[in-house]
Amino acid sequence: xxxxxxxxxPFNDKDALLANVALLYYGEGLTQSEIAKRLSVSRPTIVNxxxxxxxxxxxxxxxxxxxxxxxxxxxxxxARYGLEDAYVSRCRIGGDKPPARGESxxxxxxVAAMAVLDVVRPGDTVGVAWGETIKSVADxxxxxxxxxxxxxxMIGSMVSDRVAASEDCAIRIANCLNASCYTLHAPAVLSxxxxxxxxxxxxxxxxxxxxxxxxxxxxxxxxxxxxxxxLIAAGIATKDQVADAVDAGAAGILCCRYIDLNGNPVDLxxxxxxxxxxxxxxxxxKRKLVVIAGQDRLRAAQAILNGKLATHLCVDEALAVxxxxxx
Amino acid sequence: xxxxxxxxxPFNDKDALLANVALLYYGEGLTQSEIAKRLSVSRPTIVNxxxxxxxxxxxxxxxxxxxxxxxxxxxxxxARYGLEDAYVSRCRIGGDKPPARGESxxxxxxVAAMAVLDVVRPGDTVGVAWGETIKSVADxxxxxxxxxxxxxxMIGSMVSDRVAASEDCAIRIANCLNASCYTLHAPAVLSxxxxxxxxxxxxxxxxxxxxxxxxxxxxxxxxxxxxxxxLIAAGIATKDQVADAVDAGAAGILCCRYIDLNGNPVDLxxxxxxxxxxxxxxxxxKRKLVVIAGQDRLRAAQAILNGKLATHLCVDEALAVxxxxxx
DNA sequence: CAATGTATTTTACAAATGTCAAAACGAAAA
DNA sequence: TTTTCGTTTTGACATTTGTAAAATACATTG
Numbered sequence: 001x002x003x004x005x006x007x008x009x010p011f012n013d014k015d016a017l018l019a020n021v022a023l024l025y026y027g028e029g030l031t032q033s034e035i036a037k038r039l040s041v042s043r044p045t046i047v048n049x050x051x052x053x054x055x056x057x058x059x060x061x062x063x064x065x066x067x068x069x070x071x072x073x074x075x076x077x078x079a080r081y082g083l084e085d086a087y088v089s090r091c092r093i094g095g096d097k098p099p100a101r102g103e104s105x106x107x108x109x110x111v112a113a114m115a116v117l118d119v120v121r122p123g124d125t126v127g128v129a130w131g132e133t134i135k136s137v138a139d140x141x142x143x144x145x146x147x148x149x150x151x152x153x154m155i156g157s158m159v160s161d162r163v164a165a166s167e168d169c170a171i172r173i174a175n176c177l178n179a180s181c182y183t184l185h186a187p188a189v190l191s192x193x194x195x196x197x198x199x200x201x202x203x204x205x206x207x208x209x210x211x212x213x214x215x216x217x218x219x220x221x222x223x224x225x226x227x228x229x230x231l232i233a234a235g236i237a238t239k240d241q242v243a244d245a246v247d248a249g250a251a252g253i254l255c256c257r258y259i260d261l262n263g264n265p266v267d268l269x270x271x272x273x274x275x276x277x278x279x280x281x282x283x284x285x286k287r288k289l290v291v292i293a294g295q296d297r298l299r300a301a302q303a304i305l306n307g308k309l310a311t312h313l314c315v316d317e318a319l320a321v322x323x324x325x326x327x
Numbered sequence: 328x329x330x331x332x333x334x335x336x337p338f339n340d341k342d343a344l345l346a347n348v349a350l351l352y353y354g355e356g357l358t359q360s361e362i363a364k365r366l367s368v369s370r371p372t373i374v375n376x377x378x379x380x381x382x383x384x385x386x387x388x389x390x391x392x393x394x395x396x397x398x399x400x401x402x403x404x405x406a407r408y409g410l411e412d413a414y415v416s417r418c419r420i421g422g423d424k425p426p427a428r429g430e431s432x433x434x435x436x437x438v439a440a441m442a443v444l445d446v447v448r449p450g451d452t453v454g455v456a457w458g459e460t461i462k463s464v465a466d467x468x469x470x471x472x473x474x475x476x477x478x479x480x481m482i483g484s485m486v487s488d489r490v491a492a493s494e495d496c497a498i499r500i501a502n503c504l505n506a507s508c509y510t511l512h513a514p515a516v517l518s519x520x521x522x523x524x525x526x527x528x529x530x531x532x533x534x535x536x537x538x539x540x541x542x543x544x545x546x547x548x549x550x551x552x553x554x555x556x557x558l559i560a561a562g563i564a565t566k567d568q569v570a571d572a573v574d575a576g577a578a579g580i581l582c583c584r585y586i587d588l589n590g591n592p593v594d595l596x597x598x599x600x601x602x603x604x605x606x607x608x609x610x611x612x613k614r615k616l617v618v619i620a621g622q623d624r625l626r627a628a629q630a631i632l633n634g635k636l637a638t639h640l641c642v643d644e645a646l647a648v649x650x651x652x653x654x
Numbered sequence: 655c656a657a658t659g660t661a662t663t664t665t666a667c668a669a670a671t672g673t674c675a676a677a678a679c680g681a682a683a684a
Numbered sequence: 685t686t687t688t689c690g691t692t693t694t695g696a697c698a699t700t701t702g703t704a705a706a707a708t709a710c711a712t713t714g
Contacts, residue, residue, distance in 0.1 A: 011397030019394040020417045020434070026388040027437040027467065031700065039420045042663050047702065053390075060389050061353040064470070067346040067385050070338030090347045093366045107347070110354045122449045122474050140354065143391070147449050358670065369693050374672070 129220035252300030263307010472505035579627030590634010
């Protein structure tokens with residue numbers, strides 16, 4: 001009976017022992033010394049085993065998403081904006097200064113990761129965006145298989161010095177969900193409108209874009225139109241182009257496309273050269289999980305909410321309060 | 328906006344804070360002191376919050392079932408007995424004396440609880456037996472919703488001084504899976520054959536028994552025919568009746584019914600007075616998770632395996648070794 | 655057989671956690 | 685306003701865990 005008899009099970013005898021040790025510690029509540037005694041090894045060996053369990057995902061520690069959506073702020077956001085659910089992350093209370101952006105984003109990402117598990121159901125086709133926020137969510141995801149799920153990359157490939165390549169988010173989330181993954185084999189933005197149109201007509205890409213027209217779930221964030229927006233940092237748009245878009249009414253940037261305060265697309269450069277899901281196709285998804293960090297994104301968040309572009313909202317406390325205080 | 332606007336969410340603002348604290352501790356890896364500082368509370372308050380999270384299932388700590396099925400013993404059992412999966416629990420290594428039954432059962436129950444989450448799929452109809460072993464499994468289950476699952480009690484109601492009422496296991500497992508639950512509103516054993524037949528014909532009970540004929544998953548254990556069997560302890564059969572059954576070839580007791588070494592039913596008292604799933608209907612289930620503790624149940628385990636009454640086996644190490652050493 | 659590399663054990667110590675009793679605090683009721 | 689009750693804080697201490705260096709053990713290689 002060769003080891004590769006069950007090629008789908010990549011674990012071995014030692015791994016099974018690790019799993020048993022994890023059950024004794026986390027499940028039975030034995031101390032490391034008690035376990036070491038039972039297994040006739042030293043306590044540091046047990047420490048190493050438990051660390052390996054956590055590091056490799058043999059043990060997963062999950063927080064109930066439903067509880068995360070239960071706060072007063074969450075309920076008020078649901079009532080105010082007609083959402084199915086709202087998740088508000090809190091990482092600091094009181095004090096005279098608010099949390100740093102990194103600290104807040106880290107906790108928001110964890111909350112959103114739990115929200116993903118709440119929102120995604122067996123059989124779903126899930127579109128995943130790309131950006132610093134979505135990348136953090138992907139990093140925070142535990143391994144939780146969901147049956148028959150397909151994950152699709154919604155924005156063409158792009159490399160930024162701030163975030164890894166855009167297919168990375170989709171692949172990572174697909175791995176956590178044990179899902180099939182369809183990446184979008186095209187740059188997010190082309191050099192000319194004609195070239196972008198040609199690429200969209202390529203059968204493999206056309207098929208993938210067609211898939212993005214009938215998503216069950218879409219997971220995305222929204223960017224600012226501030227001068228430090230990712231679009232400029234990634235060389236996709238110039239400062240002047242973004243300024244022109246703002247003048248024309250752009251309130252936020254959604255999957256590389258501008259939207260105005262009512263959630264309608266603003267068709268200005270580089271929109272015609274972009275290869276990504278259309279705003280209206282996002283709006284058509286049954287469940288839309290939008291993750292937004294920071295009070296500075298209030299206007300962009302309002303564009304999302306006014307444009308019915310979210311069914312499930314995940315924000316930090318500062319943005320939640322700002323959304324509730326806004327007219 | 329009244330609190331009962333979302334009646335399906337029974338949690339509140341404080342619960343949401345607990346969940347956030349849990350994410351900071353288990354997810355971010357902050358110490359209790361760091362969290363206390365951030366939230367402007369005392370460290371014992373954080374200790375209490377984390378304990379409440381664990382106690383109420385706001386936090387769940389899970390071990391990957393696939394890893395538990397990866398040991399050498401598991402692979403050998405799969406190969407030897409043609410199983411889909413085998414889970415072997417280990418709670419003690421080496422030493423000159425084996426683990427106590429209670430210690431072994433506790434760990435086996437935890438392993439089996441993880442196995443349940445591996446085996447049950449969305450849309451499944453799941454039959455659940457009753458007994459000390461299955462009760463322990465139910466107690467060890469984490470809260471893990473699985474879509475559209477129906478849980479059915481397979482053995483009529485019975486109260487024992489050793490285990491709670493038999494519908495308890497089914498209800499508890501149903502709650503963990505967020506499943507519908509159908510209990511079997513009849514005693515497990517009646518005083519006469521005619522009365523049992525009449526009860527089986529009652530529409531509600533007949534419907535429930537009919538449901539048990541087409542199970543996707545069945546979860547059960549098997550009992551011994553020793554004098555200390557539950558059947559005698561519960562007053563269902565006398566010592567003489569059990570002895571007669573053994574003389575007639577009974578090797579084990581499965582859902583209150585005798586089976587011989589080939590897994591065939593042995594139709595002796597109190598079989599005709601029993602209200603429970605039929606052995607052949609168990610055999611017909613697509614996935615059969617059988618949980619057996621103790622080397623003393625070798626013969627009963629062999630009856631199960633010979634009779635194709637298990638697709639997924641969950642045993643402790645002593646029984647695993649005994650099964651592999653048997654002819 | 656000796657040398658080498660890897661893993662575990664031993665030992666120690668700092669940090670974190672668990673637990674608890676007494677005191678303090680704040681809200682609600684009388 | 686006072687009393688009562690529940691919760692939290694304070695302070696302390698025992699236990700457990702995390703971490704690390706040195707020693708030991710064992711398997712592999714030349």
